[in-house]
Amino acid sequence: MAAAAVHANIRNLAxxxxxxxxxxxxxxxxxxxxxxxxxxxAVDGSFDSGLIQPGATWRHTFRRAGTFAFHCTPHPFMHGTVVVR
Ligand SMILES: [Cu+2]
Known part of the structure; x- marks a missing residue:
């Protein structure tokens, strides 16, 4: 049985x-x-959501362990990191 998805938000340009x-x-x-x-x-190119419209969701399965930095293409000052263990 798959684990429940982890939920996160994009809010106020962050x-x-x-x-x-x-x-x-x-x-x-x-x-x-x-x-x-x-x-x-993703900074390393391993994923790219494309544009997520207002109110929409984007889901991604992370199969490979590692630390993956990402940013928002329209707003390069928006940064985040996914740590896959
Ligand atoms: Cu943005």
Whole structure:
């Protein structure tokens, strides 16, 4: 049975929380609460959500252990990290 997804938010031009921890094989779901579109774009290119529209969600399963920094392409000052264990 798969573990429950970890839920995170995008709010006020920030990823909340900025650092997410998930077990390898686990899924994270981000919800965009802002009125503008955002993305989660991995610095190492391992994932890219594309634009997440206002009110929409994006989910991703992290299969490989490691620390993955990401930013928002339209707002490069928005940073976050996923730590996969
Ligand atoms: Cu953004």
């Amino acid at each position: 990823f909340v929380p900025a650092t997410i921890q998930v077990a390898a094989g686990g899924e994270v779901v981000w919800t965009n609460h802002d009125a503008v579109a955002h993305s989660l774009t």
